[in-house]
Amino acid sequence: MTIAHNSKEEENGKKSSLNFIESMIEHDLKNKLHGDKVLTRFPPEPNGYLHIGHAKAISLSFGLAKKYNGNCNLRFDDTNPVTEEEEYVQSIKEDIKWLGYSWANEFYTSDYFDQLYEWAVKLVKKGKAYVDDHSAEEIAATKGTPTRPGEESPFRTRSVEENLNLLEGMKNGAFNDGDKVLRAKIDMASPNMHMRDPVMYRIKKATHHRTGDKWCIYPMYDFAHGQSDYVEGITHSLCTLEFEVHRPLYDWFLDQILDDKDGYRPRQTEFARLNLNYTIMSKRKLLMLVQEGHVVGWDDPRMPTISGMRRRGYTPAAIRNFTEKVGIAKRNNIIDVALLEHSVREDLNKISRRAFAVLNPLKVILTNFPEDTEEEMSAVNNPEDENAGKRPIMISRELYIEQDDFMEDPPRKFFRLGPGRVVRLKYGFIIKCNDYVRDDATGEIKELHCEYYPESRSGSDTSGIKVKGTIHWLSAKHAVPAEIRMYDRLFNDEDPDGHKEKDFREFINAESLKIINDGFVEESLKKARPFDHFQFERKGYFNADPDTTTEKPVFNLTVTLRDSWARISKK
Numbered sequence: 001m002t003i004a005h006n007s008k009e010e011e012n013g014k015k016s017s018l019n020f021i022e023s024m025i026e027h028d029l030k031n032k033l034h035g036d037k038v039l040t041r042f043p044p045e046p047n048g049y050l051h052i053g054h055a056k057a058i059s060l061s062f063g064l065a066k067k068y069n070g071n072c073n074l075r076f077d078d079t080n081p082v083t084e085e086e087e088y089v090q091s092i093k094e095d096i097k098w099l100g101y102s103w104a105n106e107f108y109t110s111d112y113f114d115q116l117y118e119w120a121v122k123l124v125k126k127g128k129a130y131v132d133d134h135s136a137e138e139i140a141a142t143k144g145t146p147t148r149p150g151e152e153s154p155f156r157t158r159s160v161e162e163n164l165n166l167l168e169g170m171k172n173g174a175f176n177d178g179d180k181v182l183r184a185k186i187d188m189a190s191p192n193m194h195m196r197d198p199v200m201y202r203i204k205k206a207t208h209h210r211t212g213d214k215w216c217i218y219p220m221y222d223f224a225h226g227q228s229d230y231v232e233g234i235t236h237s238l239c240t241l242e243f244e245v246h247r248p249l250y251d252w253f254l255d256q257i258l259d260d261k262d263g264y265r266p267r268q269t270e271f272a273r274l275n276l277n278y279t280i281m282s283k284r285k286l287l288m289l290v291q292e293g294h295v296v297g298w299d300d301p302r303m304p305t306i307s308g309m310r311r312r313g314y315t316p317a318a319i320r321n322f323t324e325k326v327g328i329a330k331r332n333n334i335i336d337v338a339l340l341e342h343s344v345r346e347d348l349n350k351i352s353r354r355a356f357a358v359l360n361p362l363k364v365i366l367t368n369f370p371e372d373t374e375e376e377m378s379a380v381n382n383p384e385d386e387n388a389g390k391r392p393i394m395i396s397r398e399l400y401i402e403q404d405d406f407m408e409d410p411p412r413k414f415f416r417l418g419p420g421r422v423v424r425l426k427y428g429f430i431i432k433c434n435d436y437v438r439d440d441a442t443g444e445i446k447e448l449h450c451e452y453y454p455e456s457r458s459g460s461d462t463s464g465i466k467v468k469g470t471i472h473w474l475s476a477k478h479a480v481p482a483e484i485r486m487y488d489r490l491f492n493d494e495d496p497d498g499h500k501e502k503d504f505r506e507f508i509n510a511e512s513l514k515i516i517n518d519g520f521v522e523e524s525l526k527k528a529r530p531f532d533h534f535q536f537e538r539k540g541y542f543n544a545d546p547d548t549t550t551e552k553p554v555f556n557l558t559v560t561l562r563d564s565w566a567r568i569s570k571k
């Protein structure tokens with residue numbers, strides 16, 4: 001697999017015409033294969049929260065339906081009661097809506113359990129399915145290998161009548177989990193392993209989140225998916241490449257259960273799944289991170305889940321633009337997570353209100369600023385958006401600036417503060433550093449003594465003083481203490497899941513969360529509502545966390561200002 005540094009648009013120099021799925025749909029429409037109808041579906045299994053890979057599948061299936069005036073169904077693929085939960089159903093619906101899509105119908109594979117069972121009986125009657133007493137281990141052991149045929153089960157020759165009785169017994173709870181399965185009778189020597197008498201039903205005496213205890217046998221994915229597509233009238237069933245080898249089975253089941261040989265059939269088409277470097281995308285492994293407490297929950301801002309990204313401050317538009325840029329492919333590759341971050345910056349730059357925040361404060365006394373007075377300055381809310389207006393920020397005798405905006409012995413090209421140097425306070429005045437005070441105990445610099453030039457007021461500067469640098473600042477008495485959560489990548493390895501001898505958890509970045517408790521934000525941010533976006537000037541994009549309160553504002557680092565993607569793609 002290769003890391004794709006170029007997005008689809010960049011590769012082609014312009015927005016490319018049609019991708020292979022669009023070409024297929026247009027061909028089908030032209031030939032009236034399904035009349036004018038385009039109906040797709042997104043079929044999540046409700047066994048975890050959606051992640052950025054699902055966003056790719058969602059934008060594809062919903063996006064195509066929209067482009068061709070069609071519809072997209074949301075179908076919960078709920079065939080495994082042991083791992084599935086209502087909580088996941090709710091989160092999936094919320095995330096799809098948040099991404100900006102709406103489904104035509106909400107369906108559940110469990111809606112079709114009666115119909116699927118009837119079809120199973122039909123296959124048994126046709127001699128195309130049989131009850132096997134073998135255990136899962138025995139079935140696996142007799143499956144053969146891609147180069148060696150499997151062995152036929154001794155139960156394969158059971159009579160139709162016996163099979164019908166046993167299947168009914170399975171359904172009625174006469175047997176225990178693992179005692180029996182229903183298998184399709186296809187070909188144990190098929191070069192496609194999925195065609196070697198695949199399991200159609202297994203016994204699971206578990207309560208289902210929707211059907212309760214009505215069933216104790218549950219259909220396998222392969223026996224449910226194509227038929228569900230058929231029942232709903234899906235025209236284009238899109239899934240990821242690992243299902244390509246299942247396609248003959250998808251078609252085989254439909255051919256066996258449907259009598260109209262030339263009638264309507266849904267059709268499966270595969271595309272490459274989204275892989276991102278530095279990222280894990282298996283729900284099972286994401287669940288491990290949650291259960292073992294490596295993160296605070298599915299919506300931890302470091303998680304690649306939609307809910308994590310929402311909490312981190314990513315926007316639906318940024319995620320949609322990203323999936324669009326990635327395009328669709330027929331071969332697996334790995335996308336650079338920097339492209340996702342680039343899309344996030346691109347959108348946040350347009351929409352986020354600028355604000356001042358000082359993360360590592362250093363006190364500055366403006367020695368010639370009158371005590372007990374303050375002046376109102378005017379700050380631009382968003383230079384990218386004229387309508388965003390301005391806001392007042394107060395200046396007074398005591399300020400905070402960032403520690404690293406001062407150096408005791410700065411090199412020539414350091415355009416910030418140092419002894420005897422001048423700098424502009426953004427939207428404020430020019431100041432000059434005359435002196436600094438050291439803490440006796442720690443030896444650290446604890447305070448700068450500066451003078452300000454009253455005639456250098458931003459916007460009406462008549463001072464004639466030339467400065468090379470501008471820094472952000474806060475008035476100490478107006479600054480609001482805040483908790484600032486600085487996030488970094490959750491894994492410090494490009495391919496945390498790609499090491500044979502090492503578990504992905506060994507690559508968890510111990511520095512992925514640093515909490516700053518002694519930082520300050522400007523007064524206006526007391527009013528920040530959860531999920532509001534800001535650019536903290538010179539620091540990065542941040543958003544208010546759901547934990548934020550007026551008493552104690554809490555912000556998350558969404559993404560830094562530095563854009564490594566822009567650098568890579570210019571090379």
Ligand code: ATP
Nearest residue numbers: 043044045053054056057239240273274281282283
């Ligand atoms: P996981 O392996 O993360 O558990 P899954 O494929 O089992 O994912 P489902 O809920 O079955 O998860 O997926 C719903 C749909 O989303 C499927 O059609 C699947 O192909 C698609 N999908 C899942 N992961 C990705 C991905 N990384 N890129 C694109 N599509 C994906």
Ligand code: MG
Nearest residue numbers: 044045077221
């Ligand atoms: Mg799945």
